[in-house]
Amino acid sequence: MSAAAQPRRTRNSRLVRALVAAGTGAAVLALPLIGATGASAATGSSTPSTTLAGYPNNLDGWIRESLAIMAEKKIPGTYNGIHRNIIRESSGNPSAINLWDSNAAKGIPSKGLLQVIDPTFNAYHVAGTSFNIYDPVANITAACNYAAARYGSIDNVFGAY
Missing domain, CATH: 1.20.5 (Single alpha-helices involved in coiled-coils or other helix-helix interfaces)
Structure with a gap:
């Protein structure tokens, strides 16, 4: 019309x-x-709202818990440096896995929030954190430990590392 x-x-x-x-x-x-x-709180939630250490069970809490561990172990890094790298590497998905790059072609795909390969995770694992590469706090802390050894700090990483 x-x-x-x-x-x-x-x-x-x-x-x-x-x-x-x-x-x-x-x-x-x-x-x-x-x-x-009229609703009551849900019981038996499948995902706890806090980590074992009492931090929120989300990206903010994982970064803050990692920073606390890093401070104890004298591993440098800041919230902003960690957050920037996580968003670039995995968009905040702790289950992220890269199945297409050169590491994946060699059979050692990058995994987790900061896309760490197994050999790097094992070499830079920080005592007191999980040995599960997909554990957000363990992944962040190991990646920051590696970045500190290689670049001085995760804050100095602005691309794939």
Whole structure:
């Protein structure tokens, strides 16, 4: 239908549509709040909300826990340096694995938050952390230990390492 043949919309109909849209948006925002008043906390969550050390079980908590371990072991690095490298390497996915680069072609794919290969993880593993390369804190701490030995700090890493 051509623009000339379409019915004209009045100012009132636009106002009514805007109010309906605003009301719908408010209702959508209010629904979770209404439902939450009668809900109880979930039990048996599959993912704990904190790590064993009491940090949040998320990227922020993993970095902060790693920094605490690094401070004890005198491994240099900052939150911003670690975060920048994690986002570049894995987008924050602790289960990330690279199956296409030269390391993968050799049968030793890069794994975890900071995309560490098994030999590097084993050589730079930090005592007191898990021996699981996919463990976020162990992966971060080993990678930072390696970066400290090779580049002085994870803060000095701005590309694949």
